[in-house]
Amino acid sequence: MRSYKIAAIPADGIGPEVIGAGLEVLDALSRREGDIKFEITHFDWGTDYYKKHGVMMPADGLAQLKTFDAIYFGAVGAPDVPDHITLWGLRLQICQGFDQYANVRPTKIIDGVESPLRNAGPGDLDWVIVRENSEGEYAGHGGRAHKGMPEEVGTEVAIFTRIGVERIMRYAFELAQNRPRKLLTVVTKSNAQRHGMVMWDEIAAEVAEEFPDVKWDKMLVDAMTVRMTLDPRSLDTIVATNLHADILSDLAGALAGSIGVAPTANIDPQRRFPSMFEPIHGSAFDITGKGIANPVATFWTACQMLEHLGEPASAARLMRAIEAVTAAGVKTPDIGGKASTKEVTDAMVEAIKGSNE
Ligand code: GGG
Numbered sequence: 001m002r003s004y005k006i007a008a009i010p011a012d013g014i015g016p017e018v019i020g021a022g023l024e025v026l027d028a029l030s031r032r033e034g035d036i037k038f039e040i041t042h043f044d045w046g047t048d049y050y051k052k053h054g055v056m057m058p059a060d061g062l063a064q065l066k067t068f069d070a071i072y073f074g075a076v077g078a079p080d081v082p083d084h085i086t087l088w089g090l091r092l093q094i095c096q097g098f099d100q101y102a103n104v105r106p107t108k109i110i111d112g113v114e115s116p117l118r119n120a121g122p123g124d125l126d127w128v129i130v131r132e133n134s135e136g137e138y139a140g141h142g143g144r145a146h147k148g149m150p151e152e153v154g155t156e157v158a159i160f161t162r163i164g165v166e167r168i169m170r171y172a173f174e175l176a177q178n179r180p181r182k183l184l185t186v187v188t189k190s191n192a193q194r195h196g197m198v199m200w201d202e203i204a205a206e207v208a209e210e211f212p213d214v215k216w217d218k219m220l221v222d223a224m225t226v227r228m229t230l231d232p233r234s235l236d237t238i239v240a241t242n243l244h245a246d247i248l249s250d251l252a253g254a255l256a257g258s259i260g261v262a263p264t265a266n267i268d269p270q271r272r273f274p275s276m277f278e279p280i281h282g283s284a285f286d287i288t289g290k291g292i293a294n295p296v297a298t299f300w301t302a303c304q305m306l307e308h309l310g311e312p313a314s315a316a317r318l319m320r321a322i323e324a325v326t327a328a329g330v331k332t333p334d335i336g337g338k339a340s341t342k343e344v345t346d347a348m349v350e351a352i353k354g355s356n357e
Pocket residue numbers: 073074075076077087091246278279280281282283
């Protein structure tokens with residue numbers, strides 16, 4: 001029996017609903033496989049915890065998480081606490097504290113999910129966006145001075161280091177090399193941002209020499225939005241800065257049908273620390289408690305978690321179940337269905353139970 005220690009942090013808004021669904025599905029998968037076990041430990045960290053304790057997670061939170069094989073995360077953010085407090089107090093503290101520098105965001109049009117793009121169906125949009133996850137615009141550098149005065153100033157400094165750019169570029173080239181099309185697009189804004197972004201371009205060209213079998217090109221981020229919309233088939237693997245890829249992956253999710261199906265993995269490729277798996281979407285307070293949150297992104301990120309844990313066959317079984325359920329039309333309203341979170345989850349459990357070897 002292979003056993004994995006998973007830290008579940010559902011956190012805010014619809015996070016508990018989708019993580020609850022994900023854990024049910026992992027339990028069904030464990031029973032179906034027979035030789036994999038998930039030992040789940042629940043953490044009540046998030047905005048409610050903040051309201052009681054003044055912090056999003058305890059001071060020794062990272063030390064508590066360090067012993068786990070993976071972290072299964074819901075969503076962070078609440079309407080009555082500033083977003084920068086909730087985001088930096090939990091999600092970014094884990095990503096940065098565990099140096100999860102590769103944020104991997106697969107996007108494809110799955111069976112039964114309709115893209116808003118005319119004539120685009122399964123196979124026409126199949127990308128992986130690699131988001132640099134440790135520096136750039138999220139490095140936390142900057143400050144405020146002369147608060148409340150007419151001369152008040154605020155700076156938000158993007159930090160790019162050679163180590164940081166080289167390691168994400170190498171990760172993206174390796175990922176592209178392992179995908180059938182061996183195609184990578186490097187996104188920057190090196191016309192207007194003439195320092196760090198030009199360094200990105202230069203390092204991309206240097207790292208490309210190690211991967212002669214990968215075909216690569218460069219795009220400016222603004223032009224990239226047009227290409228993603230008008231020529232989705234021309235793209236495969238994409239690498240961009242923390243902020244650029246954050247924005248592009250929301251667009252990617254929408255083009256593939258809904259942000260509700262889009263997963264993300266925050267990976268420490270060196271495996272010094274646990275990696276963290278979550279849906280891309282946030283806490284969605286507008287639908288919290290209504291029982292209609294789309295759990296598909298949370299199921300899909302569980303596939304990423306299983307791959308990372310070295311269980312590719314189980315990951316593939318889970319992905320087949322997701323596509324079978326969406327293809328059968330068991331879908332939440334954001335992707336055109338009428339099903340509740342529970343109905344989608346029940347259908348997943350049945351699909352996993354009845355799945356072939
Ligand atoms: N599950 C993802 C999540 O909760 N995201 C909240 C958020 O605001 N993220 C900002 C970011 O990823 O930059």
